[in-house]
Amino acid sequence: MAFVRVEVVDKQLDVAALVAEASAPSCGAIATFVGTVRESASVAANSNKAVTSLDYEAHPTLAKEQLREIATRASDKWDLESVVAVHRVGTCELGEPTVVVACAAAHRGEALDACRWLIDELKATVPIWKKEIYADGSSWVDAHA
Numbered sequence: 001m002a003f004v005r006v007e008v009v010d011k012q013l014d015v016a017a018l019v020a021e022a023s024a025p026s027c028g029a030i031a032t033f034v035g036t037v038r039e040s041a042s043v044a045a046n047s048n049k050a051v052t053s054l055d056y057e058a059h060p061t062l063a064k065e066q067l068r069e070i071a072t073r074a075s076d077k078w079d080l081e082s083v084v085a086v087h088r089v090g091t092c093e094l095g096e097p098t099v100v101v102a103c104a105a106a107h108r109g110e111a112l113d114a115c116r117w118l119i120d121e122l123k124a125t126v127p128i129w130k131k132e133i134y135a136d137g138s139s140w141v142d143a144h145a
Contacts, residue, residue, distance in 0.1 A: 002075040003082040006067040008058050008128070010090045013097040022102035024081040031111035033119045035099040037092050041132055042141050049134040054098065056089045059127040063087070070121045078114035080105050085118060087128055 005021060015034055022030050041049050071083040084102040092098050101119050105111040122128075130141045 002072075002080050004068065004071045004075055005082075005084045005086070006064060006071050007086045008060070008063045008067065008089055009086060010088070013086060013088060013100050015097050015100055018084050018086055018100045019102045022082045022084040022104045024104050026106060027081045027104040027111075028106055029108040029111035030102055030104045031108070031115035032103075033099070033101040033115050034097050035119070037094050037096050037098060039094055041134070041139075043132060043139045046132065046134065046139055049136070051094070051132050052135055053094065053133045054092045055131040055133060055138075056087070056092065056098065057129045057131075058087070058089050062127050066126045067122065070118060070125065074103065074114045074118045074121075077117075078103070078105060078110040080110065080114055083114070083118070085122065087122070087126070089128070091133075 019032055037054050039050050071085050075083050080103050082104040087099045101115055103111045103114040131138050
């Protein structure tokens with residue numbers, strides 16, 4: 001049975017500590033994804049606006065439950081040794097990490113495939129909502145942006 005840690009937190013993410021937490025002596029690979037706040041808008045209607053920050057909101061119970069479900073599915077499907085998936089809520093500044101996914105497996109193929117699948121599933125299914133903040137307003141972003 002794999003080690004699985006999932007959280008939805010309202011504090012800055014320590015990327016190195018989260019990746020280290022996924023480490024296991026039996027693993028030859030740890031695939032990671034770190035999502036950060038970028039300055040270009042992902043909302044088409046605001047493509048000419050610069051993002052100054054992001055605000056994330058989540059359903060506190062359902063987000064963690066759904067995140068655990070998909071992390072466990074990834075672990076089972078790709079025979080992972082460990083999975084760490086942590087997402088920020090609250091205000092996030094430019095360049096700041098907003099989500100960290102780390103998947104550890106014996107071989108790189110499983111780790112890479114699981115990591116990509118997990119972040120895609122997270123964005124598609126976990127009840128976490130993103131609002132882009134601009135100098136002159138804000139806009140909620142589609143889950144797939």
